[in-house]
Amino acid sequence: MSISTTDPNTNIVIKTFEEMNDDALETAVANASEAFNSWRKTPFSQRADLMHKVASLMRDKKEMLAKIITLEMGKLISQAEAEIDLSASIIDYYADNGEKFLADKHLDPEYGKAFIRYAPLGVVFAVEPWNFPFYQVARFAGPNIIAGNTVLIKHASIVPQCAIAIADLFEEAGAPKGLYTNLLISGKRASALVSDVRIKGVSLTGSEAAGASLAAEAGRNLKKSVLELGGNDAFIVLEDADIDKTVDWALVGRINNNGQCCVASKRFIVVEAVADEFLKKFTQKMESLKVGDPMDRTTELGPLCNEEAAVLIADQVMRSVDAGAKLVLGGSRLKRPGAFMEPTILTDLKPGMAAYHEELFGPVASFYRVKDEQAAIDLANDSPFGLGGSVFTSDIERGKRVADEIDTGMVFINHPTWTQADLPFGGTKRSGYGRELSELGINEFVNKKLIRISALSDPF
Known part of the structure; x- marks a missing residue:
């Protein structure tokens, strides 16, 4: 099987790579397992020095790396550069x-x-998506390598050059x-790899399936597994x-990353x-967007990540209108050539329609419209997803009250x-489980080991 880079601005295949064979995959897992034996004992200061070098190189090569992101999945070049900065941070x-974060936690029995002593688990394996090809890897690899684990990454098949560059x-x-x-392998081989006894934990950011x-x-x-899946975030x-x-924030919230977030x-x-x-001003903003390279x-x-994604979202819109x-x-x-979709706004949506229940991954x-605050909360919660959400109000206490009632992993006011x-980043319901980023992120794939010291006079 081959893995290709296709420019979504033109739908032209740029470069093709051969998938790893079984021998190369076995060598990769064996090397990760062997590396863990020494890395787990490497002082934090040395781990940190290495990771600071990675971040520094990322910033030094920002222009080149950003162009690879844009070439492979169509992100606006300025946003690709911002992704490199975020990943390095x-x-x-x-x-x-x-x-x-991983210092001993003393108890009072x-x-x-x-x-509690926090110890690394071993080799951890992540399947990462195409929409933020550096950021998603950084938020997995950063904490886990610092924690003393070694990492295997199966990146999305449409961003092989990003994967190689990292x-x-x-x-x-x-x-x-x-x-x-x-690991340049298919999704099917990635699932099979989970059973390898040398792999101690798995993480995936991607689709529900x-x-x-x-x-x-x-x-x-x-x-142990951590999942960050789809979302259908409410903007109340x-x-x-x-x-x-x-309205300005609504445009950013919907169109960032060409709507693929x-x-x-x-x-x-x-x-x-x-x-x-709101609808009048939001429509004017969406309508005036300059679409292009x-x-x-x-x-x-810009374009969606590939032709398949553009066909899918156009079909979701058509089914909803029908x-x-x-x-x-x-x-x-x-x-025009490329995986482009018009900026789109749908109204009069009801349960049973595609756009009511499904995630729309693009500029749609x-x-x-709802009668009041409670109706807004009820509608926000009427979703199989529970990743994030936001509420806009001049009354911060009211905003906090509404946020408390929204069933998601994150709410922004x-x-x-x-x-x-x-x-911390993560969701509820069909948006997955576990957390990445912040102190919570580094605690997902470590053994929280209890060590108790007893006196001979302590009761049994």
Whole structure:
């Protein structure tokens, strides 16, 4: 099987790579297992030095790395550069804070003395997505390598050059063989790899189907797993919100990464009192977007990641309209080469429609008007997903009250769902389980070992 780079701006195949054979895969796993034996004993200071070098190299090569991202999955070049900066900051964050996060935690038992010691598990394996090809890897590899684990990465098949470039950064930084390994393999072989006894934990960011498959394999083999899957984030607008500023954030929340973000704002739920004003101004913003080549710094909306994604979202829109939804804007593929979709807004959505229940991964917004705050909360929670969400209001206490009622892993007040190194990231329901980033992220794949010291006089 071959793995290809296709430019979604033109749908032209740029380069093809051969998948690893079984012998190469076995060598990769063996090297990771062997590397763990020494890396687990490497002082935190040396682990941190290596990771700071990786982050520094990432920044030094930002222009080149960003161009690879844009070429392979169509991200706007300025956003690709921002992704490199974010990824480097995450790696530096764990290099700076990992030892503190994993320091012994002393307990106060009724008898004797005790503490929790955090120990690495071993080889951990991650399946990563194409939409943030450096950031997603950084938030897995950063904490786990600092914790003393070694990592295997199966990256998305449409970003092989990104995957290779990340591995090259570790090699150039002087990482020992087996510490960080890129696996050019198919998804089917990735699921089969979970059963290998040398792999102690697995993580996946991607689709529900892929997550269910990987989690099933992990469960059968009694291994820890972390899943970050899809989202259908609600963007709630209350009547006391600053509408102009809220519309600006709505555009960012929906169109960032060409709309292909798990925590993108996808369902715009607006109370009746301000619904018309919001929809009018939001439609004007969406309609005025400049669509084009993602390498052009004046472009505001680029292509979807590939032709398959563009066909899928156009079909979701068509099925919704056929079922009675109304098009306020767009709704069709753009008549130009590449994986492009028009900026689109749907209204009059009802249960049973594709756009009501399914995740729309692209520049398509679902608009809902509701009578009041409680109706907004109820609609926000009427989703199989529970990743993120946001609420816009001038009353922060009211915002916190609404946030408390939204059944998701993250809620932002007066800002679309976002990410940074020191904030935990993860969801509920069909959006997955476990957390990445912040102190919580480094605790997922470590053994929280109890060590108790007893006096001979302590009771049994």
